[in-house]
Amino acid sequence: ETGVTQTPRHLVMGMTNKKSLKCEQHLGHNAMYWYKQSAKKPLELMFVYSLEERVENNSVPSRFSPECPNSSHLFLHLHTLQPEDSALYLCASSPSKGDTEAFFGQGTRLTVV
């Protein structure tokens, strides 16, 4: 248990659906991250938030929309996804954006059908 909780753990959605992934941390951290991990590929950084402000966006398609309403919660809104978006989506947090130790959640296994 890392203190970072992701829900749901598994999600199957159609290409026309809209869904949201949720991440929650009560570690008092100020930085939160979304990563994508596809099969046999390294983790890809998607978004970084620092003090609820988005500071990094690694050219992620607009069908992925992040939201950080406060420093404890992070969402990833999904709409009109493609089958190739199927992956493990991981949330992480760290005390600040400059810290070297990040705490990861268990991830959401997303399947787009």
Next chain:
Amino acid sequence: LAKTTQPISMDSYEGQEVNITCSHNNIATNDYITWYQQFPSQGPRFIIQGYKTKVTNEVASLFIPADRKSSTLSLPRVSLSDTAVYYCLVRQSGGSYIPTFGRGTSLIVHP
């Protein structure tokens, strides 16, 4: 960005010591070296971090030579549950660090 190079995979047996070496030839003066462990379908977990010489905790040891161009993660007496992917990371140059992962080393421990 200090690029890291690790072996893609390693095999070991229960009870053996495993050493995984990471090369980071262009590491910057203020960069730290961090190792993570990832089990299948789980998020990575921080294992250990160091700057120079040797660091040891309850999980592993990290050896860093004087030139800091490489580092070695040492896992003593591995068990089947140590089967995982191990990632070596180096702090990005420019100050503001964001954990950036490579392909890591897939360690398989056999009975």
